Amino acid sequence: MHDPTPAPAGADGHEDVLWHPEARAAVVIGTAFFVAALLVDAVGPGVTMARTAGWGCLAAVLVLVLFPPRISLAPGRLVVRGLFTTTDIHTDQLSALQRPADVSERVVLTDVRSFRAQLDFCLLRANPSLWLQLEADARESRRCGSLVRGTACLDGLARRMDEEAARSVFRASGID
Template sequence: MGPEEGPPHETAYDTEWGDGVRHAARCAGAFLVMLLSVDAAADASSWARSALWAGLALVLLVILVPARVAAGDGWVSVRGLLGERVVRTDRLVAVRWADGVAGRVVLRDAEGGRVELDPHILEANPELWRLLDAGARSSCAAPDGTLRCGTAELRRLGARVDGETARTVFRLSGLE
């Protein structure tokens, strides 16, 4: 490594993403088997109907595959069905909760980047949270102080991540 390359950059990924993909594939496969079984039981099987059911199962698979979340020094990216979105955590301007059926954490940066994250991803991956939190802290501590909205949400999220990490440690050590 030459001096112009600088130190290696740390990148963390959602460690449960592969499980989510496998779960999506199992659901789509079960859906396809169910549709083909109903066709076979009704004596309505044909190549065209089977192709239609396979297409519907493929659409379900595409919908169910979770977004791939990664974080590094000063950034978080979410790669989903419609492409990749990146936000600079060291230039955050807002952090907010999007409540609803599936709660989301919405991050916005000074360059106009916007990502939505499932808070459970951060709870299950403390390394992702550590990188996000470090970037958010630097955006608060910067002389221009870009993060103006969302410090309470970050504290709330940090408490959730810390609680889940403690529960995991207790569970793995047999103290639960």
């Protein structure tokens, strides 16, 4: 059975390499909004404590909306840490792997305990080690028989990731 505490990424774990830049960008954008609002107030109606507090609250909400979830994957476990929630998915016991029929580039993972997580395809493309571990765990789920919905989706994702990798190699070598 799995340990209920979130698994840290380490020698056998993988973390989203884009999390730090995206988190920093969220804070920078919120701060820039706050500073711009204060500058507009200074030129216009004047800076007051109430208006400053209001702009500060709006800037904080902007940071909260833009702040990305922190994703780490160890063999058999995907941990998605939001600002207020943590979701732990047993990736070696997946029951479904789906891509919604909308325009989003998301993959929805559901484990046998009915816990769900959504991953953006861009996240998988930017983190090849995370994708390889997720694919290995999903194939283990298929082998064990727990993955009842999503084998075609898994094969399609693997094909797409291979195509993306080939494109990046061609681009890097100038064959593009």
